[in-house]
Amino acid sequence: MRVMAQLGMVMNLDKCIGCHTCSVTCKQAWTNRSGVEYVWFNNVETRPGQGYPRRYQDQEQWKGGWVRNSRGRLQLKAGGRFRKLLSIFANPVLPNIRDYYEPWTYDYEKLTDAPLGDDFPVAQPKSLISGEPMAVEWSANWDDDLGGAPEHGPRDPVVERIRKESEDKVRFDYERAFMFFLPRICEHCLNPSCVASCPSGAMYKRAEDGIVLVDQDQCRGWRMCVTGCPYKKVYFNHRTGKAEKCTFCYPRVEVGLPTVCSETCVGRLRYIGLFLYDADRVTEAASVADERALYEAQLDLLLDPHDPQVLAAARREGIAEDWLAAAQRSPVYTLAKDYRVALPLHPEFRTMPMVWYIPPLSPVVDRLAETGHDGEDAGNLFGAIDALRIPVEYLAELFTAGDPAPVRGVLQKLAAMRSYMRDVTLDRPRDESIARSVG
Numbered sequence: 049m050r051v052m053a054q055l056g057m058v059m060n061l062d063k064c065i066g067c068h069t070c071s072v073t074c075k076q077a078w079t080n081r082s083g084v085e086y087v088w089f090n091n092v093e094t095r096p097g098q099g100y101p102r103r104y105q106d107q108e109q110w111k112g113g114w115v116r117n118s119r120g121r122l123q124l125k126a127g128g129r130f131r132k133l134l135s136i137f138a139n140p141v142l143p144n145i146r147d148y149y150e151p152w153t154y155d156y157e158k159l160t161d162a163p164l165g166d167d168f169p170v171a172q173p174k175s176l177i178s179g180e181p182m183a184v185e186w187s188a189n190w191d192d193d194l195g196g197a198p199e200h201g202p203r204d205p206v207v208e209r210i211r212k213e214s215e216d217k218v219r220f221d222y223e224r225a226f227m228f229f230l231p232r233i234c235e236h237c238l239n240p241s242c243v244a245s246c247p248s249g250a251m252y253k254r255a256e257d258g259i260v261l262v263d264q265d266q267c268r269g270w271r272m273c274v275t276g277c278p279y280k281k282v283y284f285n286h287r288t289g290k291a292e293k294c295t296f297c298y299p300r301v302e303v304g305l306p307t308v309c310s311e312t313c314v315g316r317l318r319y320i321g322l323f324l325y326d327a328d329r330v331t332e333a334a335s336v337a338d339e340r341a342l343y344e345a346q347l348d349l350l351l352d353p354h355d356p357q358v359l360a361a362a363r364r365e366g367i368a369e370d371w372l373a374a375a376q377r378s379p380v381y382t383l384a385k386d387y388r389v390a391l392p393l394h395p396e397f398r399t400m401p402m403v404w405y406i407p408p409l410s411p412v413v414d415r416l417a418e419t420g421h422d423g424e425d426a427g428n429l430f431g432a433i434d435a436l437r438i439p440v441e442y443l444a445e446l447f448t449a450g451d452p453a454p455v456r457g458v459l460q461k462l463a464a465m466r467s468y469m470r471d472v473t474l475d476r477p478r479d480e481s482i483a484r485s486v487g
């Protein structure tokens with residue numbers, strides 16, 4: 049056992065209101081420069097939606113990404129020697145600026161200098177690239193207004209995939225729209241494919257806390273990391289010709305401050321903490337054949353920070369005592385491993401992502417129609433997890449490679465907790481059996 053420490057984050061999606069404060073404060077801190085106008089180290093996606101860059105989850109479109117094999121499993125795109133050689137000189141299948149969005153400002157002079165008239169003047173969008181007036185066709189969160197409606201362009205690839213297989217096609221249509229927000233940063237993966245794909249050795253994972261960084265002096269701008277990252281969380285600065293990415297705010301973390309996105313989050317939904325994990329078993333866990341088993345394999349890598357054997361092994365690796373104490377009071381370990389209510393995003397990408405999500409607990413749809421109430425009491429929810437407004441199948445495609453069982457388990461626990469706390473708040477008799485009923 050080779051114990052290493054990893055900083056991780058858990059986000060509770062029930063609490064995200066999509067205000068984008070995290071994105072804006074991150075941008076002000078890290079990407080408020082020319083060459084990275086289009087870059088959001090932290091972005092908040094509308095779900096269902098195409099994401100940012102659009103369709104990043106549709107791995108089959110990216111060279112160097114993932115394809116489905118004949119058994120329907122995702123695997124790395126095969127590349128012959130010639131293709132690998134070619135890819136050193138040409139890396140053509142990258143998200144382009146239209147997949148992110150063409151950044152713009154507004155022509156404010158139109159407002160201030162407009163002659164008096166009957167109509168209120170309007171500030172026209174103006175491209176930050178060409179400086180010309182432009183018609184905005186796409187940007188992050190464009191999907192907010194579309195509600196997943198197919199007539200307004202391509203749908204969320206995850207919805208498309210489920211809908212194809214589902215008998216209840218209406219469930220994924222406009223009439224039964226559901227929506228929630230998914231904040232995203234770099235996953236600071238245990239098995240980072242960006243690091244593996246960098247020909248210059250510029251991308252690296254810090255030994256002390258697992259933060260994945262780009263050495264700006266070493267980077268030669270090949271952009272293999274952009275194609276290699278399945279989450280599309282490495283960006284190219286077209287002014288400096290170097291790759292850039294989320295740094296987990298390491299200059300802040302090193303002096304004991306939280307990341308900017310966590311500190312400014314309006315919903316207080318981000319938890320930061322340390323994991324201890326077994327570095328010797330990462331490759332084996334990432335290679336598990338059944339992609340539905342990857343969530344468990346990933347969970348299995350996280351070690352109990354109270355186990356004396358783990359602590360002894362960690363000390364042998366030189367992990368400091370204050371770091372071990374931090375791992376012992378880590379909320380991310382508690383939420384992911386002890387309570388098992390936090391799930392990884394797309395574990396089937398096999399990079400062992402270290403940002404975990406507590407899925408949103410939505411109202412029971414049928415109950416809403418029947419009574420006008422959201423049916424959140426445990427009695428209603430336990431038997432009705434499959435009738436929630438946000439389909440369990442959709443959450444399972446995001447967080448457990450399509451396996452609905454772990455998602456159901458999490459939602460039942462959340463339902464039980466919410467019901468119990470409602471009794472506490474309303475000073476009603478408490479049902480102590482609730483906790484036992486969900487394990």
Ligand code: SF4
Nearest residue numbers: 234235236237242277
């Ligand atoms: Fe690298 Fe992408 Fe994983 Fe971040 S999310 S560590 S950029 S592979």
Ligand code: SF4
Nearest residue numbers: 064067068070313315
């Ligand atoms: Fe969601 Fe918090 Fe970001 Fe607002 S600041 S969008 S609540 S994660």
